[in-house]
């Protein structure tokens with residue numbers, strides 16, 4: 001467990017600054033879209049699942065994976 005935390009902290013430190021700005025922006029776009037979307041409940045649930053996944057990946061420092069997940073969510077929401 002301790003190793004995992006160190007690995008996560010390390011990957012955050014290494015991958016952090018250059019790309020970190022992108023994910024919060026994408027998350028913000030999804031937040032906005034969720035308020036106004038006309039997508040059905042199943043699509044919204046799937047988008048939120050991807051959003052939660054992307055947020056966790058972002059927080060773990062895996063910004064490439066996060067952007068991919070958030071991008072999928074945005075596709076579902078039509079943005």
Ligand SMILES: [Cu+2]
Nearest residue numbers: 020023058063
């Ligand atoms: Cu990120």
